[in-house]
Amino acid sequence: MTPSITLRLEHAMPVEHRERLLRIAREVDLKPDTRLFEEGGHADRFWIVRDGTVALDMHVPGRRTPVIETLGTGDLVGWSWLFEPYVWQLGAVTTTRVRAYEFDAVAVRLMCDDDAEFGRAVGRWVGRVLSHRLNAARARLVDLYGSPAAFLSGGAG
Amino acid sequence: MTAVPVPHLVVDRRRDTAETVTLRLEPVGEALAEFAPGQFAMVHCFGRGEIPLSVSSVQGTGGLAHTIRSVGAVSDGLCATRVGDVVGLRGPYGTSWELEPARGQDVLVVAGGIGLAPLRPLILGALAEPEAYGRVSVLVGARTPADLISREELEQWATAYTGVTVDWPDTGWHGDVGVVTQLLGRAPFDPDRTWAFVCGPEPMIRATARDLAQRGVPPERIRVSLERNMRCATGHCGHCQLGPLLVCRDGPVVGWEQAQPLLSVREL
Amino acid sequence: MSVTTAPAVLDRDGLDALVTALVGQGRTVVGPTVRDGAIVLAELASADALPFGWGVELEAGRYRLVRREDGAAFAHSAGPQSWKTFLHPARERLWSADRTPEGHVSFTPEEPAAPDYAFLGVRPCDLRAVAIQDRVLTGGRYEDSGYGARRRRALLISVDCVEPGATCFCVSTGGGPAADPGYDLALTEVVDGDGHRFLVRVGSEEGARLLEAVPHRGADPATETTARASVDAARDRMGRSLPPVDLRALMGASLDAERWDDVAARCLTCGNCTMVCPTCFCVTTEEVTDLTGDHTERWQRWDSCFDLDFSYLHEGPVRSSGKARYRQWLTHKLSTWHDQFGTSGCVGCGRCIAWCPAGIDITEEVAALHTESETER
Structure with missing residues (x-):
């Protein structure tokens, strides 16, 4: 395992x-352009990226599939498997060769049910990932770079 | 002696993006003192006024240059200058990034938007002496691929890791999408022995510094660049106050341990 | 400086001679005089222009001239102006630039054509204010050259305070009614059965030379005793005071106090307090171009932290609310001024109280902040 993955999960x-x-x-070792899941599909697996990049996307008819966010080393890919009705909210596709750990979501959910401590730890971990994603999405909503604010690059005049 | 601008000739003008231009400047006569990366000059556009601009290149490496985003009368005027035009410059003013203490340590550079420009001479300085520093990483966030400055350089810099991410990808973009803090998990650095240098819009600085501190980088080794309204640059006009700081004198570059409590007070 | 000249006494004629001597030296003598219903600071041709027989009545938002029976010239406290009007003028050209048809640009610094000022009647609070502006404008890495030139050539004749106003609180800012060093000559006005006279202390060699040039006599014990007694009495007659606490710490800990909302509801953000304040130094700059477009000038003018544009950054002001701007003014004055320049920015002259159109009283606001901090504890 790469140090960065250890670190992330360790935290x-x-x-x-x-x-x-x-x-x-x-x-798992995935070729570029491997679709991991599609919006609306059954969320029965998830991944932790060891190396490479995965893009989260959304299907819009008549338009090039827009990339919402890219995930890389150490990132969790997929969280819908933890919450009913276990349906993917977005699509995910590899954009490079990706080496990852793949998990059977059903098995993890059973482990969570069997061991409340373990369940809480998994819930907290995924919760933290979600809060990061939410904050990132909010930051992008503000369109920071779109405003003239940027250090001493034009100042007040 | 009230500082009076020194005439400088625009010797090169390059359009970086739709909104930004980089001007290379050479003194017509008398030269200014050597700028350190992170410091700024007051740049005068004839008949329009003066604005603070940090240097995107210093005399020692490549000659003095400013990367300017047109957002007002003066910056519009500066962006519209042509090679052979004369602008006025005074400086150097303010604190610098201070790469020296980072010797032997990992160097992590995090830039948002045009915030990459003031960091550029710092990056060049670190890369010029690869044996002197640990792993050098450069993380850049921009609005769209078209808003990226120094795009070609980014690909050439021999860093341990260079990450570029955009908020809104266009059709030709195959790189990362998302906020720049997301790249922190991918850059190789040892929080205990890292110096971080952060420049960009203030909310991006706050988010990045918070994340770095949480990962264990000591706040005093997170150097951030602040921006406030500067009129004189000599500590006399009072405009650039941020609590106890006169940003033109005590900044623009300060440690996060100093900036954090100030940036957490609204309208300070 | 080793000036050991013993105290002397000047009578009315001696004061006249003093002004005449200064004018004769080619100095621009500036002192208090009655104009437009106030005691203002203006150029004096002779000592006759001093406000003999005038005093002032002060309250929050109120300033009135009153007649005095004793004919004293300096029995009044701070008026609407301070010496910064002369040392750090409201408008000043910094430099100009010219462009030739070939595109060559040259910059010309403004040579400060400073008059040699002699300030007569500098109150001890204002003497401390001048020392504070000295630190701000000449004490750092860069000097405001116009200020520096005028200041170095200025001669300061202070007059101790024997008639503090109802808005005065210098004692609680660490000052007092007697002049600290920094003057060339320090006068104390004495009016009693023995006549109208001025006890003179010498503070510099130039002051000593000036004294030599005018008729004076050695100080008699009675004049010295009376002068000292009236200055001592003034110390106890301050109309107001700041709470006797560490104001720097109080301000630093009060950034989120509720009191700011209260004062912001009254504050008009007009900036009067910053204009009349003898230490407020903030300026802005503007570019002025002539019709040809080939001559441009850089001007500096007074600015105020109450102005919405003061903190303008990119798309708007950092301090958009009146509350934030009042907080900036007060916390700067009493707290962050220490961080920036090593002293407090307040000398207790009371001008900001008298000239506030809403009658906001700095001592009352600080007391309220102190009470709030005590309640929260």
Whole structure:
């Protein structure tokens, strides 16, 4: 595992739960342009990217599929598997070769049900990822760079 | 002696994006003192006025240059100058990035939008001495691919990691999409022995510094560049106050331990 | 400086001679005089123009001239102006630039054509204010050259305060009615059965030379005692005071106080307080071009932190609310001024109280902030 993945999960989850989770991980090596999931599909898996980039996108008829956000090393791909009705809200596709840990979401959910401590740890981890994504989305809503604000690059005049 | 502008000739003019232009300047006669990366000059556009502009290139490496975004009467006038025109310059003013203390440590540069311009000479300085520093990473966020400055340079810089992300991709964009803080997880740095240099819109600075501090980078090793209304640059006009700071004198570059409590007070 | 000249006494004729001597030296003598219903600072041709027999009555938002029976010339407290009007004028050209048809540009610094000022009647609070502006405008890495030139050539004759106004609070800012060093000559006005006279202390060699040039006599014990007693009495007759606490810390801890809302509801953000304040130094700059477009000038003029444009950045002001602007003014004056220049920015002259059209009283606001901080504790 790359240090950066260890670090991210380490911040998010106590070591015993992290190790339990990683024990059921399956290492995958995906070609560029591999679709991981499509909006509306059944959310039965998720991934942690070890290397490479995954784009989250949205299908708009008659338009090039817009990329909402890209995810890279250490990032969690997919969270809809944790919340009913377990349906993907966006699509995901690899844009490079991607090496990742793939998880069986059904198995993880069962583990969460069996062990409340583990369940809480997973919930907290995914919750934290979600709060980051929400904050990032909000920051982009403001269109910071669109306003003239940028250091001493034109100042007040 | 009240500082009076020194005439400088525009020797090169390059359009970076639809809104920004980089002017390379050479003194007509007397030269100004050497600028350090992060410092700024008061740049005078004849008949329009003066604005503070940080240097995007310093005398030592490539000659003095300013990257200017046209957002008002003076910056519009400066962006419209042509090679051979004369502008007035006084400086150098303010604090600099101070790369020296980062020797032997990882260097993390985080830029938002045109905030990359003041960081450019710092990046060049670090890359010029690869053996002196640890891993050098450059993270850049921009609104769209068309708003990226120094795009070709970004591809050439021999960093440990260069990440570029945009808020709104266009059809030709195959890079990252999202906020610049998202790239922090991908850059190789050891928080205990890292110096971070952050420049961009204030909310981006706050978000980045918060994230870095949470990852364990000590606040005093997170150097950020502040911006306030500057009229004189010599500490006499009072306009650039930010609480106890006169940004033209005590800034623009300050440590996050100093900036954080000030930026957290609304309308300070 | 080693000036050991013993105190002396000037009578009315001596004061006349003093002004005449200064005018004779080619100095521009500036002092208090009655004009437009106020005691203003203006150029004096002779000592006759001093406000003999005039006093003032002050309250928050109120200033009135009153007749005095004793004929004293300096028994009045601060008027609407201060010495910054002369040392740090409201408008000043910094430099000009010219462009030739070939596109050559040259910049010409303004050579300060400063008169040699002699200020007569500088109150001790204002003497401290001049020292504060000295630090701000000449004490840092860069000097405001116009100010520096005028200041270095100015001669300062202070007059101790024996008649503090109802809005005065210099004692609670660490000052007092007696002049601190920094003067060339310091006068104390004495009017009693023995006549109208001025006790003179010498503060510089130039002051000593000036004293030598005018008729004077050695100070007699009675004049010295009376002078000291009236200045001491003035110390206890301040109309107002700031709370005796660490104001710098109080301001620093009060950034989110509720009191700011209260004062903001009364404040008109007119900026009068900053215009009359003897230490407020903020300026802005403007570019003035002639019709040919090939001659341009850079002018500096007084600005106020109450002006909405003052903190303008990119698309709008940083301090858009009146509350933030009042807070900036007060916290700067009493707290962050220390960080920036090593002193407080307030000398307790009371001008901001008297000349506030809404009658906002700095001492009352600080007391309220103090009470609020105590209540929260």
